[in-house]
Amino acid sequence: MxxxxxxxxxxxxxxNSxxxxxxxxxxxxxxAKPILEESIIRLYRIIWPxxxxxxxxxxxxxxxxxxMVSNVIDIVDSISCNLNLKxxxxxxxxxxxxxxxxxxxFKSLPQFLETLEKKKGHKSGSCFINATPGTFYKRLFPDDSLxxxxxxxxxxxxxxxxxxLGNKENVHLTSTSPAAMHRAYAEQFQKDFKLFLKLRSQELVPNGGMVLTLLGRDKTRDMRTAWTLIGITLNDMVLENLIEEIKLESFNFPLYDPTIEEAKEVIEEEGSFTIQRVESVILDWVAANINDEGVDNNNNEFDINMKAEFTTKFVRAALEPLLKAQFGEEVMDEFFFRYKNKIVQLIMEVEILEFPTHIISLIKNV
Ligand SMILES: C[S@@+](CC[C@H](N)C(=O)[O-])C[C@H]1O[C@@H](n2cnc3c(N)ncnc32)[C@H](O)[C@@H]1O
Incomplete structure (x- = not known):
């Protein structure tokens, strides 16, 4: 695939969108918005494009x-206003x-641009929004253009x-995965992240800024339990002949959650950027989704069901296209029904499920 x-x-x-x-x-x-602001303020001290x-x-x-477009415009408007600049x-x-x-x-742009003009006074011609399809593991923009x-x-x-990987029963790293598999994932991340940094350094102007956030892990927290439950659910379905074994054996998620140290090591080794800031924020992968909906955090049966439902939808919105391509659309509802039940059990067993997200702000070396 x-x-x-x-x-x-x-x-x-x-x-499920x-x-x-x-x-x-x-x-x-x-x-990450305050860190984006810090990056833009630094940029504006050197370049005022x-x-x-x-x-x-x-x-x-x-x-x-x-x-991101809204965030950048808010930040730049406020800097411009403070400095009395256009x-x-x-x-x-x-x-x-x-x-x-x-x-x-594209369909949401007319409304977005209208709001921008009404609320922020940015008339037509002051904000251009383009699409650039393609993988960020290849060049996307001309030299020195961003x-x-x-x-x-x-x-x-x-x-x-x-x-x-010889990873027949799981779809990702789990606590029992062999060391060689951990190494293989870590090496793929190092290779990919290094390439990403090199390509972006070619596209940024000297002193240009880059703010990245990505799923991470630390000594005690990660999202790997979520991936483990996906593997267990798929295995159950193989045992009931709902999914072909060979399809499971040949599938692994192309995802890696580095530690802060792993990410920093690649940045330093690649050498095109100076680190302005690196931080980790810890999010609860159940409650972070739910609190916005006004549901409280008591673990009664109703809440556990709601939490499991939210968590399943969060996972489904991101992973369903990959799972569908490998295992077929016809098993998706059954798969996520079973997955949700596994999440219910997990919430009953474990009090808090947290994962770190790394926020990394970089400056392109001159
Ligand atoms: C979880 S979404 C995040 C979307 C958005 N930035 C947000 O914060 O809501 C991850 C996005 O990264 C995209 N993506 C993954 N690998 C990519 C690649 N190699 N090149 C470009 N986009 C990629 C996926 O298609 C997906 O839309």
Missing amino acids: DIQQVLHMNHGMGD YANNSIIQKKVMME RCLKVADLGCSSGPNALQ SPVFQFFLNDLFENDFNDI HLIHSSFSLHWLSQAPKK
Whole structure:
């Protein structure tokens, strides 16, 4: 399976769509906003471009796709106002893979631009929004053409899962995976992240900034339990002949959640960037989704069901297209029904399920 032809978040506005199940990712972006602001303030001390060129890599679709655009405009407007300067013209490039629902973004643009004009006074001609489809593991922009690159909750996606893992029963790293498999995933991440940094350093102007957020792990927290439960659910379905064994044996998620140290090591080794800031924020992967909906955190039966439902939808919105391509659309409802029941059991057993997200702010070396 060529991951880049298959990978995308669930399209549209339906119950299982990414648009309706990406609150965690929105929270991550809001957590990173002060760091984005710090990066833009530094940039503006050195360069005051008449047209600020910004790319968002892995923008997906739904409300989050234009969140970065709003955040950057808010920040730049406030800096311009404080310094008594005219705001620049903005040019944004929204990137994702070819299968992304770019049409959904295009359809939301008239309303977005109207709000921008009404609320923020940016008239037509002051903000250009372009789409740049393609993988961020290849060149996307000409040399020295961008001032700022932003990528939120996307870089944990690898260019491919490591090959020949011999990982027959699981779909990702678990606590019992052999050391060789951990090494293979870590090496794939190092290779991909290093390439990403090299390509972006070619596209950024000298002193340009880059703010990245990605799923991470630390000594005690990760999302791997969620992947383990996917493997267990698929195995159950193989045993009941609902899924072909050979399909499970040949499938691994192309995802890696590095530690802060692993990410820093690659940045230092690659050498094109100086680290301005690195932070980890800890999110509860059940409650982060639920609190926005006004549900309390008591673990009574009703709440556990709601929490499991939210968590399943969060996972489904992101992973269903990959699972569907491998195992077939006809088993998806059954798979996620069973997965939700496993999450219910997990919530009853474990009090808090947290995972770290790393926020990394970089400056391109001159
Ligand atoms: C979880 S979504 C995050 C979307 C959005 N930035 C947000 O914060 O809500 C991850 C996105 O990264 C995209 N992605 C993964 N690998 C990619 C690659 N190699 N090149 C471009 N986009 C990629 C996926 O298609 C997906 O839309």
